[in-house]
Amino acid sequence: MSLSSNLNFKNKNISKKEIVNFLNTENSDILQLISLANDKQETNEITYSKNVFIPLTEVCRNYCGYCTFRKDPNDSKTIILKDKKEVIETLKKSEKYDCKEALFTFGEEADTEKIVKNALKEKGFENMVEYVYDICDTTLNKTQLLPHTNAGVLSYADMKALKEVNVSMGMMLESSSKRLTSTIAHENSPGKDPKLRIKTIADAGKLKIPYTTGILIGIGETKEEIAESLLVIKNLQEKYGHIQEVIIQNFRSKPGIPMEKQTEPSLLDMIRTVSVAKLLFDEVSIQVPPNLNHDTNQMFLLCGADDWGGVSPMTHDYVNPDSPWPEIQELKRLTNEGGFILKERLAIYDNYMNENYLNENLLKKVLYLKNRC
Ligand code: SF4
Numbered sequence: 211m212s213l214s215s216n217l218n219f220k221n222k223n224i225s226k227k228e229i230v231n232f233l234n235t236e237n238s239d240i241l242q243l244i245s246l247a248n249d250k251q252e253t254n255e256i257t258y259s260k261n262v263f264i265p266l267t268e269v270c271r272n273y274c275g276y277c278t279f280r281k282d283p284n285d286s287k288t289i290i291l292k293d294k295k296e297v298i299e300t301l302k303k304s305e306k307y308d309c310k311e312a313l314f315t316f317g318e319e320a321d322t323e324k325i326v327k328n329a330l331k332e333k334g335f336e337n338m339v340e341y342v343y344d345i346c347d348t349t350l351n352k353t354q355l356l357p358h359t360n361a362g363v364l365s366y367a368d369m370k371a372l373k374e375v376n377v378s379m380g381m382m383l384e385s386s387s388k389r390l391t392s393t394i395a396h397e398n399s400p401g402k403d404p405k406l407r408i409k410t411i412a413d414a415g416k417l418k419i420p421y422t423t424g425i426l427i428g429i430g431e432t433k434e435e436i437a438e439s440l441l442v443i444k445n446l447q448e449k450y451g452h453i454q455e456v457i458i459q460n461f462r463s464k465p466g467i468p469m470e471k472q473t474e475p476s477l478l479d480m481i482r483t484v485s486v487a488k489l490l491f492d493e494v495s496i497q498v499p500p501n502l503n504h505d506t507n508q509m510f511l512l513c514g515a516d517d518w519g520g521v522s523p524m525t526h527d528y529v530n531p532d533s534p535w536p537e538i539q540e541l542k543r544l545t546n547e548g549g550f551i552l553k554e555r556l557a558i559y560d561n562y563m564n565e566n567y568l569n570e571n572l573l574k575k576v577l578y579l580k581n582r583c
């Protein structure tokens with residue numbers, strides 16, 4: 211197959227068949243695909259958000275076959291509910307590193323577990339969303355950070371409430387394939403029903419919440435299913451315009467997980483998928499998590515990836531306090547070496563910094579911090 215006839219992908223509708231063809235490219239066609247995606251790269255700036263990651267609970271109603279986050283609620287080491295005081299202390303510490311994003315990521319519907327429900331009750335909260343609201347509100351009022359919550363599937367009403375105290379929110383679609391809900395990846399994960407996830411992303415669009423989503427590849431999906439998943443996101447973006455970035459995440463195996471023996475996506479799989487995503491989306495950032503691709507992440511910049519996602523300067527600090535921001539320094543080196551420039555961004559992209567997406571309080575804070583990036 212020759213790709214040479216497809217020269218301009220700006221505002222071009224790409225069919226599922228074309229996407230599948232791109233995902234199946236071989237030999238020198240792969241180089242052509244990279245070149246097409248590279249041509250669509252409109253900037254040489256590669257962005258990242260300086261964040262601090264706060265897992266409010268490690269309990270989750272799902273049991274995904276690839277999960278490395280969820281913990282057993284009966285294990286004494288599991289974070290059942292991170293105390294607010296501890297959260298604020300961590301956020302305060304992160305200010306010293308000039309972090310500007312408070313990333314609250316945690317298990318889905320954890321409050322369906324009695325142990326979490328009780329912990330919430332003890333603190334005077336009815337459910338997880340009430341607690342998250344309170345934490346985000348305090349984050350806004352007592353720290354310089356901007357909250358970004360990733361809580362998995364949420365109801366319209368819950369997102370409406372959280373919108374008031376979050377500059378953006380997110381949830382990976384992962385895959386739009388219903389078939390995967392009867393495979394090792396998602397068979398024990400009611401929250402991975404694509405219908406629920408698509409509804410959550412659509413509701414975020416209706417509510418005008420700047421949103422991060424993406425796909426996870428290598429969990430047993432077919433090329434057709436990758437194409438469908440990308441098209442679902444594309445359609446949601448065309449309908450609501452709220453998707454600020456699409457993450458292309460690769461499955462990584464880890465000892466002890468149910469999918470331990472599953473083959474990881476190859477570098478070429480990632481190259482093809484990142485390139486296709488670049489061709490498919492206009493004015494949406496394409497993000498590849500650098501920490502999942504230590505040896506290969508520079509390659510994705512040539513395929514059109516333009517964002518590294520959230521990077522925490524605090525992560526390594528506990529290990530090596532004399533070397534501040536080692537990850538960011540390393541990221542800068544990797545970015546520069548490819549001929550690109552590393553640029554800090556906020557948890558909300560510039561296009562969404564207006565009153566259509568943010569209330570007055572959030573907008574004021576965002577505009578103030580934007581000048582400090
Ligand atoms: S939704 Fe799945 S991947 Fe996410 S924390 Fe729960 S079990 Fe893990």
